[in-house]
Amino acid sequence: MKKNKRAEKNSGQNRYNFAFLDENAKREIRRKTLKAIAIPGYQVPFGSREMPIARGWGTGGLQVTLSVIGKKDVLKVIDQGSDDSVNAVNIKRFIKKVTDVEITNDSLRATLIQTRHRIPEIPLTQEQIIIFQVPFPEPLRTVEPSEAETRRMHAEADYSRMWLYLYEDIVKCGEISIGARYPVYVNNRYIMDPSPIPRWDIEKLDNSECLNLFCAGREKRIYAIPPHTSVKPLEFEDFKFRVENFEGKKCEICGCESSFLDEVMDGSTGARRYFCSDSDYCEKQTARKGNKQ
Amino acid sequence: MGSEARAVMNQEIFRKLMGAMSRPGRLFRLGTVCKEPLMDILNVLLDHEVGFCVTGADSDTLGRLINAETGAKAVDISQADYVITPAEGIGDELFRAKMGSLEYPDKGATIIYYGAKPAENGKFIFAGPGVPDGGISFDPGIPDDEIKKLAEINSGFPLGVDAVIVCEKPALICMPRSLKITGGK
The missing domain is CATH 3.40.50.11310 (Bacterial phosphonate metabolism protein PhnH)
Structure with a gap:
């Protein structure tokens, strides 16, 4: 005790x-x-x-x-x-x-x-x-290294350099290359x-x-x-923001085609495999399918 | 009250404060959480790192009590992080409160009104972050003139002051500076 x-x-x-x-x-x-x-x-x-x-x-x-x-x-x-x-x-x-x-x-x-x-x-x-x-x-750190300067930019809502960065990205890559x-x-x-x-x-x-x-x-x-x-x-009138495209792919565990998928490379075969990134969501989808069967 | 009980009570009150600040216009009842709403809320927010200013009839007594309870320093309204005032408001003195700078808008003061009697329908329409589309109408329990002054001060967003309204019941409502206030004619 x-x-x-x-x-x-x-x-x-x-x-x-x-x-x-x-x-x-x-x-x-x-x-x-x-x-x-x-x-x-x-x-x-x-x-x-x-x-x-x-x-x-x-x-x-x-x-x-x-x-x-x-x-x-x-x-x-x-x-x-x-x-x-x-x-x-x-x-x-x-x-x-x-x-x-x-x-x-x-x-x-x-x-x-x-x-x-x-x-x-x-x-x-x-x-x-x-x-x-x-x-x-x-x-704004991508376009300006100084903290004092980024603070000024936020204060004045001076975001022109950010817009320019996105524009240059489109010119160079044909796409805004920022993912996450x-x-x-x-x-x-x-x-x-x-x-x-x-x-x-x-x-x-x-x-x-x-x-x-x-x-x-x-x-x-x-x-x-x-x-x-x-x-x-942030998007341009003629260049809209778009999300990741998982068309034709689905989770190998639950079969979901509408969630964000993690891409995993198979080391031995080199094949790409896809799984739900949200593990709780995937478990619930799997359980729901199991119940239906 | 023991330190752990105080920690638990502070957390519960803070969650109500956070709920009220993120959902302006909604009344958050403090229920049995606290017995002295004003002092309990001040205990959540104030310590030796901030300055406060009390206005109204009993300002000296209340100021001494707040200093003794929280360790915060009594300062002039132009320097105060927290301005504590009865629900009748402080009138033009409000324009002397800190509004922050464009680089550091968070330095703007928080005005704490106490003893308010809010009602569901008011003359003003409130819209902005935290309020569902279409806006809401409520009477926060402070004079119309005071609300108009808050709207004027906060018209230069992000500069401005945030208001916490402590009601008699006990409950609280918040009016962050991001709130757009219209009507009241």
């Missing part, structure tokens, strides 16, 4: 403050998150804390998650759509240890979804919050980096029901897209 009590006392959640971060750290992140929501698409600087994982491995998303999460939350963490990859599993284990919240793979049951580079296929609801891990928050991290206009004011989600996911941000929070731990920036906010990919 004594041993059990000692074990309980030494368990993760009792050794640290609830949700790991101290209350002052949470307070700052919360203040900045509210400002980010009030100014959609604007990057709010914040004092990123040291976390027990290396910067660049989701410390931004993790800090926002820990500042937002409560005991009643149900958490889902995905990495490139998968619930079971290393980054997702480690982050889930850590958050479970310091909060003891319920963890799920079910996109519909989750109240908080922390994600690395995908948005679940199932439309999210107003009860849900999605938190994006962001490696590079500055969409496709820049978007938020609320008709700020150009924003939507994190390296595929083009496929961009339209899910537009006028979404859920709150979208973005955080870059290494670059120390928080930004947000509130629900019912206009989010438009």
